[in-house]
Amino acid sequence: TPETAERTAVPGVATGLAVTGAGGEVLFIEATAMEGEPGLTLTGQLGDVMKESAQIALSYLRSHGAELGIDAASLAKRRIHVHFPAGAVPKDGPSAGITMVTALASLASGRPVRPEVGMTGEVTLAGRVLPIGGVKQKLLAAHRAGLTEVIIPARNEPDLDDVPEAVREALTIHTLGDVADVLELALRPAQERAPALAAA
Amino acid sequence: TPETAERTAVPGVATGLAVTGAGGEVLFIEATAMEGEPGLTLTGQLGDVMKESAQIALSYLRSHGAELGIDAASLAKRRIHVHFPAGAVPKDGPSAGITMVTALASLASGRPVRPEVGMTGEVTLAGRVLPIGGVKQKLLAAHRAGLTEVIIPARNEPDLDDVPEAVREALTIHTLGDVADVLELALRPAQERAPALAAA
Amino acid sequence: TPETAERTAVPGVATGLAVTGAGGEVLFIEATAMEGEPGLTLTGQLGDVMKESAQIALSYLRSHGAELGIDAASLAKRRIHVHFPAGAVPKDGPSAGITMVTALASLASGRPVRPEVGMTGEVTLAGRVLPIGGVKQKLLAAHRAGLTEVIIPARNEPDLDDVPEAVREALTIHTLGDVADVLELALRPAQERAPALAAA
Amino acid sequence: TPETAERTAVPGVATGLAVTGAGGEVLFIEATAMEGEPGLTLTGQLGDVMKESAQIALSYLRSHGAELGIDAASLAKRRIHVHFPAGAVPKDGPSAGITMVTALASLASGRPVRPEVGMTGEVTLAGRVLPIGGVKQKLLAAHRAGLTEVIIPARNEPDLDDVPEAVREALTIHTLGDVADVLELALRPAQERAPALAAA
Amino acid sequence: TPETAERTAVPGVATGLAVTGAGGEVLFIEATAMEGEPGLTLTGQLGDVMKESAQIALSYLRSHGAELGIDAASLAKRRIHVHFPAGAVPKDGPSAGITMVTALASLASGRPVRPEVGMTGEVTLAGRVLPIGGVKQKLLAAHRAGLTEVIIPARNEPDLDDVPEAVREALTIHTLGDVADVLELALRPAQERAPALAAA
Amino acid sequence: TPETAERTAVPGVATGLAVTGAGGEVLFIEATAMEGEPGLTLTGQLGDVMKESAQIALSYLRSHGAELGIDAASLAKRRIHVHFPAGAVPKDGPSAGITMVTALASLASGRPVRPEVGMTGEVTLAGRVLPIGGVKQKLLAAHRAGLTEVIIPARNEPDLDDVPEAVREALTIHTLGDVADVLELALRPAQERAPALAAA
Numbered sequence A, B, C, D, E, F: 001t002p003e004t005a006e007r008t009a010v011p012g013v014a015t016g017l018a019v020t021g022a023g024g025e026v027l028f029i030e031a032t033a034m035e036g037e038p039g040l041t042l043t044g045q046l047g048d049v050m051k052e053s054a055q056i057a058l059s060y061l062r063s064h065g066a067e068l069g070i071d072a073a074s075l076a077k078r079r080i081h082v083h084f085p086a087g088a089v090p091k092d093g094p095s096a097g098i099t100m101v102t103a104l105a106s107l108a109s110g111r112p113v114r115p116e117v118g119m120t121g122e123v124t125l126a127g128r129v130l131p132i133g134g135v136k137q138k139l140l141a142a143h144r145a146g147l148t149e150v151i152i153p154a155r156n157e158p159d160l161d162d163v164p165e166a167v168r169e170a171l172t173i174h175t176l177g178d179v180a181d182v183l184e185l186a187l188r189p190a191q192e193r194a195p196a197l198a199a200a
């Protein structure tokens, strides 16, 4: 969609799928890096579980950067700021884990996220993708927003039964168990990459 | 107006539009920079959302300074203090986001803010201008205070229907979606600039 | 008065005017500087607004020292301690702002505060003097305590109507809008100065 | 089991036994190390007792590394992150103590944890294994999950009476009082080790 | 008294007078200094006002050491620990101010406190002694404990009317307004001094 | 007893006497030291009074090490971790003061604590031993646990009347007022010492 394309045009922005009181929703997670004291600044009225999730995403990339072909030093030596718009809406839960890993990997590699892809899934420190809730609402929201590909946790495959067939047909649905596979799928190929974030 | 002209005569002060219990209001956001441990000091009894908003404004400028022609290092290497008078009145919400970006960009560039301009809008880390509430009251207040130009988020354009025609005529109203456009419009041209804040 | 003269004999002490449950009151704000980690130590059971007020006072002087002829480095490189006696009485509000600026400027310049002057007024980061409450009680207290000159915010001038004529006559009342004018009036001339606080 | 084998294939992951409202459960504690300010990052919604337990585990290894043949400097000079999936489930209690020691010792030595082993037990700073609750449910869960060996505290031996005989027969049950014996039993032999975590 | 003599035999211990639910009481404030990060460690279940009082006492000595003949650097460069036994009894209020100044000055100068002297009084950052409550009970307690000299604030002189004549006669009562006079009176002369605390 | 002998075999472990809801109890305080940022890590769900007690114990040794023949630098330059098993049981009060001093002195000197000795008593910063409660239950517990010597505060001597004569006969009871005497009695002689903790 135009909005998704515009929002994800720069490295560091990934498209997540969330559930709110008003049903499923597409949200854009923004990450940036600055010179300064290394560490993580988190904004967007995040709850404790979501803050921990961001730490897990960053630690995963910092300790697995080499095998993923990502320059982890560019994340380790800078101040990283991750923001979840809109700023006044409280948010919580672990299900944005893989979206945060993707936003941060995009930032570190300079490879933008593919604009047609939305995703949801908890991530562990070792890179496992754990199941989350709200699959049906999230896929309906992805479809409504014009996304054409979604990534969900492997262990959520049974939940696809509840998704209307028209939506399942319209979307390419990836069920993944390893966050390394999420990155391979969601980031644009390296040859399309924007100038990578230089290490400090 | 005389007050606005006087308040915004020095770089680092921008004119915001807010809504309080008593209707719309014009407020002056003041920013200054000092030698010392880099970071952000915030005063004016700000709530959590507004504090996060200030961090977003600063991170946006620090990571986009180059493309905006702003010396971001002057913000990164100093202690930045942002104050919202009056000091005893609690304030919150994300809608001062673009005003804080403007005040900080003015401080870093040495270009004062144009005194006839007031503004309101949430900002994201990637520089998007998100919609806010209270457009009608804010424009009435801007008009009452003698401002002649206002900046509101592009996605608030529909709210202009509720603004009395006399006010809409009297004001030049800019509906913007990218904070870079806000800065271009609100800061005085570089040739009029005061001595820029030297980098530490 | 003897007490005021004794208390303000050394640089770093300024005479403020406050309102408590028991009416107006004269209080002495004490500031001192020490070698050590730069920053601000505040004592006297201060509330949040008053603590922010002290930060504003210090930031104002640090960023405007040059134009005021004050050695701001002596404030920036030391640990500054500001105390509001008596220590067990909770205090809050922004109205001691200009008194704190005066005490700190006295400390940094080595110029004692004129003992016959009491003052009240909120200060902003850019040095504006904003209006406060309790003008009548404060001036009565100043008069009772033997002070002969008081400084109040320009925008509080209308409140002078409520002050008994005998008190207005007895006092020289200055209504000021810029804290630079407060300092010019309240500090003893430089030639009378005590040895200035040497920069670290 | 396949899941246990997969989860514990890399050094730094150990299999714990816990009791929740829904009975016994197998959980995987993940530890990783990064360049950065030394210290401990803990995620997984841990309660105070469990956080202290992690500090005890780390201090035990740092002060006993030499006698255990573990390179404690690799733990002392890095930022250590320990995560307990799933991220949104609150967890507390001291009974994961020996599992954390095992995960951290695995990380520091590069020796993966034997995938067939699950464990539970409080640890003290001096390396004693103290008794815990829920032995019956924990052993039932271990059996259900396909584990074939479990480690419990020596002082919990009497609780084995309550465990169904079929489960006791199917499992090799080790009752230990010293955490050094836990490590000897749970870590794969050094000759099978993955590349050890190099000291910083 | 034997206890007072024993407690105050080393530099850094001063005898205070307090009021508790059970009447007046003599207490011994202990101060010591260690190599380490400069700053103040306070123990004895102190309330906020008493903690601030300790900061005031330390800042007073650090900024007035030269004129008092006290080596303030020995306080500024070390970690100072002040303890109020007994450790489990909550304590608060500003009235131990001059006792803390005395204990710290004794520590810094190596001059023990005279064992026959007890004291009470609030101190300000500029060294003024402010009035406190409970004079009668405090003097009764001093007398009961065998002290023969007490120091109280000058502005508490009127409270001596309430003290039984026998107690007033038995005690030498000093009413002082400047903490420099307290130190001159309470510390043993320099020629009797123990080895001074060497500056770091 | 076998347990006491085993627990106190290494330097850094001392045997305390406590009172819980279930009567008196013997507990083992464990201390260890690591390279790292100097300071105190406390675990075992300690309350505020007990945490302060640990700071007092450490400060006492750091400032009196020379006269006690203990290498205080080995405590000052390392991270000290003190743990009170069992980890999930909340503990508070000042009465473990002398036990903590003993554990830390044992750690610093390499002299193990004599396994037959249990102790209880508050300690002050200057090394005084102050009285505590629960003498009867604590001595009964010491006796039950097979200890043969106990140390209690001098000022608790009157409480011995309440201890059954058989217990008093079986135990050697030391009533001490100075923590230096506690150390002399409780630590094994230097010639039996384990390798001392080398200073960093």
Ligand SMILES: [Ca+2]
Pocket: A092, A093, A094, A095, A132, A133
């Ligand atoms: Ca969720």
Ligand SMILES: [Ca+2]
Pocket: A168, A169, A170, A171, A172, A173
């Ligand atoms: Ca499909």
Ligand SMILES: [Ca+2]
Pocket: B092, B093, B094, B095, B132, B133
């Ligand atoms: Ca708003």
Ligand SMILES: [Ca+2]
Pocket: B168, B169, B170, B171, B172, B173
């Ligand atoms: Ca118009």
Ligand SMILES: [Ca+2]
Pocket: C168, C169, C170, C171, C172, C173
């Ligand atoms: Ca007049």
Ligand SMILES: [Ca+2]
Pocket: D092, D093, D094, D095, D132, D133
């Ligand atoms: Ca448990």
Ligand SMILES: [Ca+2]
Pocket: D158, D159, D160, D161, D162
């Ligand atoms: Ca049993």
Ligand SMILES: [Ca+2]
Pocket: D168, D169, D170, D171, D172, D173
């Ligand atoms: Ca078996």
Ligand SMILES: [Ca+2]
Pocket: E092, E093, E094, E095, E132, E133
């Ligand atoms: Ca008091």
Ligand SMILES: [Ca+2]
Pocket: E168, E169, E170, E171, E172, E173
């Ligand atoms: Ca007398």
Ligand SMILES: [Ca+2]
Pocket: F092, F093, F094, F095, F132, F133
């Ligand atoms: Ca107790």
Ligand SMILES: [Ca+2]
Pocket: F168, F169, F170, F171, F172, F173
């Ligand atoms: Ca006996």
